[in-house]
Amino acid sequence: MSKAPHTPPGSAARYITKDEPGALRRLALDRIRFDLTSIRLFIATVEHGSISRAAGRQCLAVTAASRRIAELEAQFGVALFQRRPHGMVPTDAGRGLLAHARALMQSVERMHNDAVAHAQGHKGLARVAACTSAALQFLPADIRAHQEAFPDIDIETQEGTSYGVIKALVQGTAEVGIYEAGVSAPPATMRTRPYREDRLVLVTHRGHPLARRRQVGFDDILLCDLVGLNEDSALSMLLVRLAASRDGKLNVRVRARSFDTMLAMIQAELGVGLVPQGVARWLAVSKAFRQVEIAEPWARRQFVLCHRHAPDISSAALSVAEFLAESAQREPLPA
Numbered sequence: 001m002s003k004a005p006h007t008p009p010g011s012a013a014r015y016i017t018k019d020e021p022g023a024l025r026r027l028a029l030d031r032i033r034f035d036l037t038s039i040r041l042f043i044a045t046v047e048h049g050s051i052s053r054a055a056g057r058q059c060l061a062v063t064a065a066s067r068r069i070a071e072l073e074a075q076f077g078v079a080l081f082q083r084r085p086h087g088m089v090p091t092d093a094g095r096g097l098l099a100h101a102r103a104l105m106q107s108v109e110r111m112h113n114d115a116v117a118h119a120q121g122h123k124g125l126a127r128v129a130a131c132t133s134a135a136l137q138f139l140p141a142d143i144r145a146h147q148e149a150f151p152d153i154d155i156e157t158q159e160g161t162s163y164g165v166i167k168a169l170v171q172g173t174a175e176v177g178i179y180e181a182g183v184s185a186p187p188a189t190m191r192t193r194p195y196r197e198d199r200l201v202l203v204t205h206r207g208h209p210l211a212r213r214r215q216v217g218f219d220d221i222l223l224c225d226l227v228g229l230n231e232d233s234a235l236s237m238l239l240v241r242l243a244a245s246r247d248g249k250l251n252v253r254v255r256a257r258s259f260d261t262m263l264a265m266i267q268a269e270l271g272v273g274l275v276p277q278g279v280a281r282w283l284a285v286s287k288a289f290r291q292v293e294i295a296e297p298w299a300r301r302q303f304v305l306c307h308r309h310a311p312d313i314s315s316a317a318l319s320v321a322e323f324l325a326e327s328a329q330r331e332p333l334p335a
Contacts, residue, residue, distance in 0.1 A: 123152035124316030129174035137278035175317035180234040211290035225271035
């Protein structure tokens with residue numbers, strides 16, 4: 001049987017080999033004595049791939065940062081990084097512990113926010129992720145109303161696709177999420193509630209043949225050149241499902257990352273596009289555009305409010321979630 005590596009005098013611990021008995025491989029919790037600075041440094045080193053850049057972000061000397069990483073490895077008994085000439089690459093163990101490190105920092109943030117809220121009343125930071133349609137149409141007014149009621153709660157917003165919102169909730173980078181109901185559901189451990197609804201309209205150039213119509217259906221849209229959003233957006237996925245249900249094929253000539261870019265393409269007569277009615281009323285105001293009603297049920301969409309259950313959510317974020325849910329019930333979208 002091979003022997004474990006010798007522990008140099010003064011070392012906090014040594015690496016543990018797979019040949020040692022199970023009792024020796026189990027690390028006692030009282031040996032784990034790292035601080036939050038070391039955890040932040042570990043995360044930053046993974047993200048930047050360089051201990052010098054990570055040290056700079058943490059305002060540490062490179063030698064001190066290297067010592068902290070070495071102490072972490074000694075306490076856990078595993079190598080967290082491969083030292084290479086051009087940077088630091090996490091080992092399998094390092095990648096495995098990264099999720100725990102991030103979860104630990106998120107727990108510390110929630111603990112801090114709750115402590116502040118208890119000490120000074122409703123005060124803290126709530127991180128809200130919302131899909132673009134909800135962020136443009138509903139969230140600004142709701143956040144303004146919340147801040148009037150709770151001026152000491154700061155709200156940090158993230159805008160993305162509905163799939164990105166669910167990912168942010170799962171990873172813990174957001175505590176409250178708003179997404180379109182047609183996408184995959186989040187884990188069952190999270191609470192979901194109806195938020196608001198919107199209606200899609202077809203936006204065309206005024207010279208397009210459909211611009212003269214009062215209403216259109218999806219069969220009319222299938223015949224047109226389309227300007228769409230990115231393929232991972234909920235709106236693009238909706239179009240794909242509708243086309244498949246009719247054995248049709250979408251003719252997407254251009255894809256855009258935002259509604260304002262989409263409308264610029266429509267104005268250039270590159271195609272027609274589906275836009276939430278609230279967004280069209282705000283952005284498609286030029287005389288070059290026409291907005292045509294879509295007379296089919298799929299054009300009406302439901303948005304979902306999602307968040308973790310207490311105690312896995314800060315009091316500030318829970319306050320925002322409850323406020324958004326109540327606001328949606330008080331002011332439903334007009335039919």
